[in-house]
Amino acid sequence: MEAVKIALALLKLAIEIWPELRGWFDSITSGKHDEISIRVRDVLGSESETAKALREIG
């Protein structure tokens, strides 16, 4: 019973961190672990804040 609980906990953890693991694995295998593409996109986002504001005011 304990073993099943531990296995389920590990499975849950693996599912939760899978996106990070996959991103890390992809970056290592592609040899582009020092690229900045994702960080620039993280800073600017996919859309201008002003564009959102313009939509809000109609």
Place this chain on the structure above:
Amino acid sequence: MRLLLTVLCLLFFAGCTPAKSAADDRAVARSVILTVAHATLAADRLCAQYVRASKDKAVGDECVRGWTIADNALTAAESAVDTWDDVAQNQIACAVLDAVSALKRIVAALAAVKIAPPPVVVDALALSGGLSSICRSVK
């Protein structure tokens, strides 16, 4: 901060250090690109605040145009850093300069309604002079 950025920029783009590695150059290029990205974000947020408060669509439209140009230019710059061959390295200064020019456009729109840019934007604009001369020299 402005001085530090300018020095970093010049060290990277002008290649004036006696012993620097490609990894160092790349790291400096990244930091310059990210500085302009953060400045663009700050200016855009300021513009969004103003638009929500004033309902001024004309200023908003100008800010969005500037943001879009800066976004495209920074995307081109980051691709050049990722590629990092001779051609790509020559393109970085011009691409970042395009982003700074777009940032100036947002700053001008804000200045027209008496909003001063925050320090991070002023720092990024200070890169303009150095980038401009380097961009001309590699063209």
